[in-house]
Amino acid sequence: MNLPTVALFGAGGKMGARLARNLQRSEYTVRHVEVSEAGRKRLKEELGIECVDVNVALADASAVILAVPDTVIGKIAASIAPQLKPGTMIITLDAAAPFAGHLPDRPDLTYFVTHPCHPSIFNNSSSEEARKDRFGGLAAPQSIVNSLMQGPEEHYAVGEAIAQTIYAPILRSYPMTVEQMALLEPGLSETVCATLLAVMKDGMQEVVRRGVPKEAARDFLLGHMNILAAVIFEEIPGAFSDACNKAIEFGKPRLMREDWLDIFEPAEIADSIKRIT
Incomplete structure (x- = not known):
C-alpha cells in the first residue's frame, strides 16, 4: 500500500x-x-x-x-x-x-x-x-x-x-491486541481512573461542606495529587511517611471492594463495552 x-x-x-x-x-x-x-x-x-x-x-x-x-x-x-x-x-x-x-x-x-x-x-x-x-x-x-x-x-x-x-x-x-486496548479503555482509564477522580472530587466537596474554603480544598487536593502521583508512579525518587502509608493501608479496604480487580476480567470488560456501544 x-x-x-x-x-x-x-x-x-x-x-x-x-x-x-x-x-x-x-x-x-x-x-x-x-x-x-x-x-x-x-x-x-x-x-x-x-x-x-x-x-x-x-x-x-x-x-x-x-x-x-x-x-x-x-x-x-x-x-x-x-x-x-x-x-x-x-x-x-x-x-x-x-x-x-x-x-x-x-x-x-x-x-x-x-x-x-x-x-x-x-x-x-x-x-x-x-x-x-x-x-x-x-x-x-x-x-x-x-x-x-x-x-x-x-x-x-x-x-x-x-x-x-x-x-x-x-x-x-x-x-x-484489541483485547489489551480494551483493558486500557474502558478498563483502566475510565472504570478505574475516571471513577476514582470523580470520587476524589466528591471527597473535596464533602470537606467543603464541612467548612473548608473551596479554593483551599481544591489547591490542597491538586497539589497533593501532583506529589503523591510523582512518587507512586516513580516520576521522582521518594517515599511516603509512616503516617501516609498507614492511611493508605486503612483507606484501600475502606474505599475499595476486595474484588475490585475483577473489573479487568474478560466478562466485565465485555459488559462495560456492551454498555458503551
Whole structure:
C-alpha cells in the first residue's frame, strides 16, 4: 500500500476536526465527510476545508477513518462496506466497537485500531502552548496504542503512520491486541481512573461542606495529587511517611471492594463495552 488517500468520516466533529487539522499538514490526500451543517461550517471557516459526498470520498480511498461515536460505528461501517475494495483499511479511534464485533464480516478488509494516551500529567514541555495542551494532538507530545485487528502484517506500518500523523506530536507508539486496548479503555482509564477522580472530587466537596474554603480544598487536593502521583508512579525518587502509608493501608479496604480487580476480567470488560456501544 502506497501513501493512502484517506476518507475522514466525522471530519467536522470535536475529534474529527482535530484529525483534519493534523492531516492538513501532512502529505496525505484527504476526503472529508461530515453530515452536520455546523460541522461543515466549522471546517470551512477554521480550516478552509470543503466536505464531499460519501461516494466521492470512498471512490479512491485506500484508508477510511471513522471519527464518529462508538454507537454508530457499526452502522456506518456496514453502510460503506459494499463500496470498499479489497485491501481498504478501516481505522477506528477506539477499541470498543471492534471489540464488540460491530465491524462488517469482510476478511478482505484491514481493520486498524488506534487510540491516544493523551499528554502525561508529568508534562514538562518548555512551551506554554504544549503545557496547556491537555488533550494532545496540538503541541504536547503523547504516546499512542495501536492494533492491527485484521489484515496483512505490512499494513501495521501504514496504519501506524496515519496514527502518528493524526495524533502528532508523538512520544511513543505501542503495538498491542484489541483485547489489551480494551483493558486500557474502558478498563483502566475510565472504570478505574475516571471513577476514582470523580470520587476524589466528591471527597473535596464533602470537606467543603464541612467548612473548608473551596479554593483551599481544591489547591490542597491538586497539589497533593501532583506529589503523591510523582512518587507512586516513580516520576521522582521518594517515599511516603509512616503516617501516609498507614492511611493508605486503612483507606484501600475502606474505599475499595476486595474484588475490585475483577473489573479487568474478560466478562466485565465485555459488559462495560456492551454498555458503551
